[in-house]
Amino acid sequence: MSSKLRSGKLLLGLYALLVVGLPLAGLGYALLGSVGVVGPLAAGFTGRYWLALGADTGLLKSALFSLWVAGASLGLSVAAALGLVLGAQATLRRRPFPTLLYVPLLMPSLVMGFYLFQLLSRAGWLSRLSFQLGLTHSLDAFPELVQDAAGGGIILAQVLLAFPFLTLLFQAIYQESRLDDYRQLTQTLGASAAQFRWRVAVPVLLRRAAPALLLSGIATLGAYDLPLLLGRPYPQMLSVYIATRLQRFDLRELPAAYLAGFLVAVGLLGLILVLIRLTRRHAF
Amino acid sequence: MRSKLLTTLLGGLFALPFGLLALLAVAPGWRFPAVLPAEYSLGALRSLLAADNELLAGLGRSLLLASVVAAVATAGGFGLAWAIARTARPGRWEALSYLPYALPPVLLAVLIQPFIIRLHLSGSVGGVLVGLLLIALPFATLLLRSFWSQQATEYEQLARTLGCTPRQAFQQVLLPLAWPLLRTALFQTFLLSWFDFGFTNLLSVGKVRTLTVQVFTYVGEANAQLAAVASLLLLLPPALLLWVNKKALLRRPDLG
Numbered sequence: 001m002s003s004k005l006r007s008g009k010l011l012l013g014l015y016a017l018l019v020v021g022l023p024l025a026g027l028g029y030a031l032l033g034s035v036g037v038v039g040p041l042a043a044g045f046t047g048r049y050w051l052a053l054g055a056d057t058g059l060l061k062s063a064l065f066s067l068w069v070a071g072a073s074l075g076l077s078v079a080a081a082l083g084l085v086l087g088a089q090a091t092l093r094r095r096p097f098p099t100l101l102y103v104p105l106l107m108p109s110l111v112m113g114f115y116l117f118q119l120l121s122r123a124g125w126l127s128r129l130s131f132q133l134g135l136t137h138s139l140d141a142f143p144e145l146v147q148d149a150a151g152g153g154i155i156l157a158q159v160l161l162a163f164p165f166l167t168l169l170f171q172a173i174y175q176e177s178r179l180d181d182y183r184q185l186t187q188t189l190g191a192s193a194a195q196f197r198w199r200v201a202v203p204v205l206l207r208r209a210a211p212a213l214l215l216s217g218i219a220t221l222g223a224y225d226l227p228l229l230l231g232r233p234y235p236q237m238l239s240v241y242i243a244t245r246l247q248r249f250d251l252r253e254l255p256a257a258y259l260a261g262f263l264v265a266v267g268l269l270g271l272i273l274v275l276i277r278l279t280r281r282h283a284f
Numbered sequence: 285m286r287s288k289l290l291t292t293l294l295g296g297l298f299a300l301p302f303g304l305l306a307l308l309a310v311a312p313g314w315r316f317p318a319v320l321p322a323e324y325s326l327g328a329l330r331s332l333l334a335a336d337n338e339l340l341a342g343l344g345r346s347l348l349l350a351s352v353v354a355a356v357a358t359a360g361g362f363g364l365a366w367a368i369a370r371t372a373r374p375g376r377w378e379a380l381s382y383l384p385y386a387l388p389p390v391l392l393a394v395l396i397q398p399f400i401i402r403l404h405l406s407g408s409v410g411g412v413l414v415g416l417l418l419i420a421l422p423f424a425t426l427l428l429r430s431f432w433s434q435q436a437t438e439y440e441q442l443a444r445t446l447g448c449t450p451r452q453a454f455q456q457v458l459l460p461l462a463w464p465l466l467r468t469a470l471f472q473t474f475l476l477s478w479f480d481f482g483f484t485n486l487l488s489v490g491k492v493r494t495l496t497v498q499v500f501t502y503v504g505e506a507n508a509q510l511a512a513v514a515s516l517l518l519l520l521p522p523a524l525l526l527w528v529n530k531k532a533l534l535r536r537p538d539l540g
Binding site for chain 1: 286287290291294295297298300301304305308316317318319360363364366367368370371377380381383384385386387388389390391392394395396397398399414417418421422425478479481482486496499500503508511512515518519522523526
């Protein structure tokens, strides 16, 4: 075996150890930690943390809240991006649009969270503006736009970060797939503009963008920075819920935190597998 | 008319964060209900020039960390992509490379934290580096995988036939050919590390005070002025990268 091949195999072995070994070992550790076998206060096998799941609805509510935020954010971002690509195609090709849409990509989510808090909170800039205009007469009169029960602030932040990227992605697919040629063809064959959009363009764009949409949805589902700044202590999104439980001073809470981490990781992996199968089955 | 309206609307929407952050950065005491600050001061920006300034140290720490992650991930990813191209089943290695993306970064940090503690890397730059490489290395590998096609091998063989040594073929043929993709990988892995907060904060238990960690700390302390200055500093490198090459910001590895 040549030295080049040997070093290639060694490199791949180390890579597998880092990329697969470490997360899977972590998953195993979390499972063992959840049954009291490992961890700082491990006292032997116990199933009580699993049994306690039935009484504790915190994790379930956190999962449902995360699904709601991820679904709403992705849905709104996709709708906005599709609307721009299909409704303002000529504008999108003209300056300054091609550069303008890159601007939000410069913004770390933490900065977006801080900015929206300064803009939309009850002491924020919009509240000050409405106070000066006489629309509100106190801090409390301004509606709760961030740290609200429905996660509206988090959803808005996610949409502002995601829709420019999705617009650029859909626009690239639109041009690569030569959808303008298809539009002319469908019109020659007697189809209306709406029929072209709904029966040709939208299915092509969504199918080709499906993997990126899937990753975007998973990223939102596990978002941490934005919910930490713009969310409420209850309900929390999944990443915040797990990190908060793990960072509590009471070490007896650790097995429950490991259990939550294990269940969320397994749940997400299962969800991804199902979605990948679905997107492959419906792909061209 | 409609086009102008849309451009103005989106331009305003995207410009507003920069305007508000800039105002906050020069407003030492901007209280409700004032729409504009009562006084302006460049004090927070001037203090950046002081040698012991914590923000400046955070900027240096973030720059160093992101640069090391970008360099190691890109170089490693290039080698790994080469090694994967020579395996019997490259598709399997590519699928495995997606594992770190299947889990949210904070959850990944929670899972690997016990091992980082055992390796005595918790709370250190080394621990954060290992964690960030866990995300950046597969990203660069997947991105650079497309380079090692049959065509690259043929170019390499042609160079060898024409008398190049393996080193010369690598340096004078393969590297220039791969440079656009390598540049993209460098940019994007730099930004992955530059933008990260949760992963770094959790793995370093708040001890590695990068700029993002500092923004969060200042927000927690209700120090909007310093949080705004740190936020503006965070926007600088991506803005420079956008100016240099905007395509490098968007390109993503293909998802099979």
